[in-house]
Amino acid sequence: MINFGGTIDVTTLDYPGKVAMVIFFRGCPFRCIYCQNYRLLFEENLVKEEVIEEKIKEARAFISAVVFSGGEPFMQFDGLLSLSKYVKDLGLLVGIETCGYYPDRIRELGELGLIDTLFLDVKAPLDDPEMYTRITGPERATxxxxxxLNVAIDADFELEVRTTVFNGxxxxxxxxxxxSSLEGFGGRYVIQEGIPDLAAEDEIKHLxxxxxxxMLDLREVASRYLKRVGIRTREHGLEI
Ligand code: SF4
Structure with missing residues (x-):
C-alpha cells in the first residue's frame, strides 16, 4: 500500500525536456516552514500499488517520464522501489524529488538502476545546521x-540540486x-522562486x-562558483 497524495497526469514543468506524470507520496520527515504541499504531511490515504500502476499505464501514451514527489518519496521505500521498477519496465524515465534525508535508500535505488534523475533539495547552507533545522525541523538534517549529496554525485544518474528562496x-x-560548498559539482543547480502565499507558516506568507x-541576480551569485545554474520562476518556468 502507498500513502498516496494524488497525481499530475501530464506536465512539461517537472522533468526538464520531458513530458511527465507526477505522483505524490504523503508523509515527510521534514516540516519546512515554507512547505507548499503541507496538506500531504498529515492525512493518510492508503492505496494499493496496482491502482497507481493503472494510472501510469493510462498516461503511458502521453508521457516519457514519471516523477515521484511528495512529501518525501523515499520515506515509503518499498512502494517507491516497486513503482520505479514498474515505470522502468514500461520504458519510461524515473525522476525523484527528495529532501535528502535517506542517503542509504538513494544509494540502493541508484545501484539498482531505478533512478534516471534525482532532484535533491539543499534547503540552506550545509555548514549551518542551526539554520537548516530552523527551516526544516529535525536536528542533524545537514x-x-x-x-x-555525496551519494548522488558519485552515482550514475543525473542530478539536479535545488534551493528554494524566499525574500527575507x-x-x-x-x-x-x-x-561555494558545491564548487566543482558538474550537475545542474537550480534556484527556485518560493511562493509565499502558498507557504505553511504565517511568517513566510507575508514575505x-x-x-x-x-532571481537573475541570485543566478549571477551562484554562477561565481558553478557552471550550470538555472532559475525556476512563476513568470518564466525553468531557465538554464
Ligand atoms: S521536504 Fe518538501 S514536502 Fe517535506 S516539509 Fe519540506 S517542503 Fe514540505
Whole structure:
C-alpha cells in the first residue's frame, strides 16, 4: 500500500525536456516552514500499488517520464522501489524529488538502476545546521543531506540540486554559501522562486516575493562558483 497524495497526469514543468506524470507520496520527515504541499504531511490515504500502476499505464501514451514527489518519496521505500521498477519496465524515465534525508535508500535505488534523475533539495547552507533545522525541523538534517549529496554525485544518474528562496528568509548570502560548498559539482543547480502565499507558516506568507530581476541576480551569485545554474520562476518556468 502507498500513502498516496494524488497525481499530475501530464506536465512539461517537472522533468526538464520531458513530458511527465507526477505522483505524490504523503508523509515527510521534514516540516519546512515554507512547505507548499503541507496538506500531504498529515492525512493518510492508503492505496494499493496496482491502482497507481493503472494510472501510469493510462498516461503511458502521453508521457516519457514519471516523477515521484511528495512529501518525501523515499520515506515509503518499498512502494517507491516497486513503482520505479514498474515505470522502468514500461520504458519510461524515473525522476525523484527528495529532501535528502535517506542517503542509504538513494544509494540502493541508484545501484539498482531505478533512478534516471534525482532532484535533491539543499534547503540552506550545509555548514549551518542551526539554520537548516530552523527551516526544516529535525536536528542533524545537514549530515544526512550531505551524505545524500555525496551519494548522488558519485552515482550514475543525473542530478539536479535545488534551493528554494524566499525574500527575507534565504537570499544572496545563503546562495553564495551553498554554491561555494558545491564548487566543482558538474550537475545542474537550480534556484527556485518560493511562493509565499502558498507557504505553511504565517511568517513566510507575508514575505514579499522576489522579482524576476532579483532571481537573475541570485543566478549571477551562484554562477561565481558553478557552471550550470538555472532559475525556476512563476513568470518564466525553468531557465538554464
Ligand atoms: S521536504 Fe518538501 S514536502 Fe517535506 S516539509 Fe519540506 S517542503 Fe514540505
Amino acid at each position: 549530515e544526512r543531506v550531505k551524505d545524500s 528568509l534565504l537570499g544572496s548570502e545563503e546562495i553564495l554559501r551553498i554554491a 514579499p516575493p522576489f522579482t524576476y530581476d532579483q
